[in-house]
Amino acid sequence: MSKRIEVRDLDVYYGKFHAVNQVNLTVQPRTVTAFIGPSGCGKSTVLRTLNRMHEVIPGAYCTGQxxxxxxxxxxxxxxxxxxxxxxxMVFQRPNPFPSMSIYDNxxxxxxxxxxxxxxxxxxAVETALKGANLWKEVKDRLDKAGMGLSGGQQQRLCIARAIAVKPEVLLMDEPCSALDPISTLAVEDLIHELKESYTVVIVTHNMQQAARVSDETAFFNLKAQGEPGHLVEIGPTEQIFHNPTQQATEDYITGRFG
Amino acid sequence: MSNQPEIQSTSRVGDVLFGGAAKIASGGIVLIVLIIGIFLLSNAWQPLLDNSANFFTSTEFRASTKPPRFGVAALLWTTLLTSAVALAIAVPVAIGLALLLTQYVTGRVASAIAFVIDLLAAVPSVIFGLWGIKIFGPAIQPSAHLIENLLGWIPLFGDGQVASPGTVFTASLVLAIMILPIITALTRDVFAQTPRETIEGALALGATRWEVTRLAVLPYGRSGAIAAAMLGLGRALGETIAVMLILSKVARFDVSVFSGGETFASIIARNAPEFDTPYKAGVYISAGLVLFVLTFAVNALARVVAERGKAKS
Structure with missing residues (x-):
């Protein structure tokens, strides 16, 4: 139920705009890999190429494998x-389907x-909701609207929706950025459990979160606004945060990023 | 006191003027509606009292007899039937077009199609009426006969004793075309506002385009589409000149769509020359009163549906 992802020579374009330049990386099965980097560095874009969601945007395409x-x-x-x-895939903002019950979602x-x-x-619904640590909270109101849950519960509902189909890989695009700290903690705990069954890739703006949840970390950067983003380095999270090989990574991690 | 800052409210001239203007405008609208209602009721009052037929169940409508004999049953039936058939045809087409314009085609093609549909709304209804009775009606006569032959055993599709194309059937189809633009435009706007996140949520589950529509777009836009249909219904109920030009008068009321008849609006317009005395005019005004209440109710219902949908999402 979990697969290895290999990205080779990936370039992503939005029409004429070259968004991401030459990304090569490997994600091992049953691990959590975090993508970090400044805004506009292409980390979400790369994440979206892993399930071809970038193609939803008109004019977007990529080359490579x-x-x-x-x-x-x-x-x-x-x-x-x-x-x-x-x-x-799980998104930044919880997006349960409107007018659908928790069960139907x-x-x-x-x-x-x-x-x-x-x-x-x-x-499958029970298993997925248990897997998303939501079962206890909603088991008595499965027929109620998914929109009626709190933000954190909605996000876990979306995770349950994503894992109900037993995917090979689970992508998470800043899944906690719209959540309060307690809900964030619940989702982070969940990510730890999910990696027992799934290959997880998570984009996050929160470096502490990357450090807490991931086994591997990939740091993306861009030379300047309007330039394509690129992968600076990828390695074990411990190493990236304490002993990065690149100066740019160290500057970003330590907050000396200009 | 003197060392404390002034915190008493001072009236600002702009706010006062604007607030007053807004109050007058909104109060004025309500007043106008009330005045129209009172006008209709006061004019219809005496003929209603003298009426020797049952106003609600009679299918007769005679203003010139003494006392007058008139009832709205036939008018109500024809009005509701033409509008209901028009709606049944226009709504699926409008929803299909709105989905096409928001989900399947984009850019120049979409705006070209939208432009043509909007053009339909700009055609004067008298043109629709002429076209309906002279060109469109005769053109659909064969299909009308086919339906009549196949389903004639149902009273609704029975032989209406009308030889010309001036049937409820023709009127309904023309009405459907006339209300199509407004329903399409409103539903399109609602569908276009489906949150991107919801659409992407469906796509990320491996939904095809149609499945995205079913999971995300339709549930989100449902109340808006219903409200749009209600507004279209309101227009269909009140449409006058096109319906008047198309519908043939019939000697005897028949429930069939292949019969002729009159709607509230068409009977009033057709008999305008008879308004020579306030009394006879009052007979027709009583029909106008029912139409007034009917369209008012439909619009109110549309509002309620739209509001309820808004509160849920």
Missing amino acids: VLLDGTDLYAPGVDPVAVRRIVG VASGLKLNGERNKQVLDE
Whole structure:
């Protein structure tokens, strides 16, 4: 249920704008990898290329390869819809489906895959909500609107929705930036548990968070506004935060970033 | 006292003027609606008292007999039937167009299609009426006959004894075209406001375009689409000249869509020459009163639906 991701010679463009230049990195299965870096450095963009979500923006395209256990996601004939069914994603702002109950939100991915068996759905919803540490809070009101939950609960609902389909990889794009500290803690605890089953890649602006939750950290930077972002270095989180090989990384980590 | 800063409120001239103007304007609108209601009721009052037929159940409408014999049953039926059929046809098409314009095509193509639809709204209704009875009506006669032959055993589709294309069926289709632009434009605006996050949430689950529409766009825009349909209904109920030009008069009321008849609006317009005495005019004003209440109710309902949808999301 978890796969290795290899990114090779990845360049991403938004129309004529060259957003990301030559990224090469590997993400091991059952680990948490954090992408950090200043705004505009392309970390979210790279994350979105891992499930082809960047293509949603008109004019966006990329060159290079993204291999999921050796299979190129950009090979001709690959269906982006199929890619997104095995590479799940959680967004910055909680986005449960409006006018859908908690149950239906979690079951929505399975229903897209054609699952209609009530018993299978019931079990999958319970497993996913337990996996997202939300079961205890919502088990008595599964038929209530997902929008009625608090922000932190909504985000865990979205995580449950993403893991209900048992993806190979879970991408998280600043999943805690709209949450209060207590909800953030709940989601971070959850990320620790998720890596037992999934390959997790998380983009975060919060360096303490990267240090707390990740095994590996990738630091992205850009030379100047308007220049493409690039990967400065990737390595074990411990090393990146305490003994980085690049001066730029050290400047960023220590806050001497100008 | 003198060493304390002045915290007493002072009236600012701009605020006072603007506030006053806003109050007068909003009060004025309510007053106008009330005055119209009172006008309708006071003029219709005497004929309503003298009416020798049941106002609510009679299908007759005679202003010239003494005492007058008039009821709104046939008018109400024809008005509601034309509008309901028009709505049943226009709403699915409008929603389809709105989805097309927001989810499937973008840029220049979308604005070109939107422009053409908006142009439809600019065509005067008298043109729609002429076109409906002279060109469109005859053109759809064969399909009308086909439906009549297939479903004629249902009273709603029975033989309406109208040889010309001036049927409720033709009027409904023309009305559908006439209300299409407003419903399309309003639904398109609502669908276009579907939060990007919700759409991306569906996409990230591996939803196809249609599935994104079903999971994110339609639930988000549902109340807006209903409100748009209600506004379209309001227009259809009150449409006068096109319906008057299309509908044939019939000797005897029939529930069929292949019959002719009169709507509230068309009977008033057609009989305007009879308004020579306030009394006869009052008979028609009573029909206007019912239409007034009907459209008022429909619009109010549209507001309630739209507000309820807003509160939920």
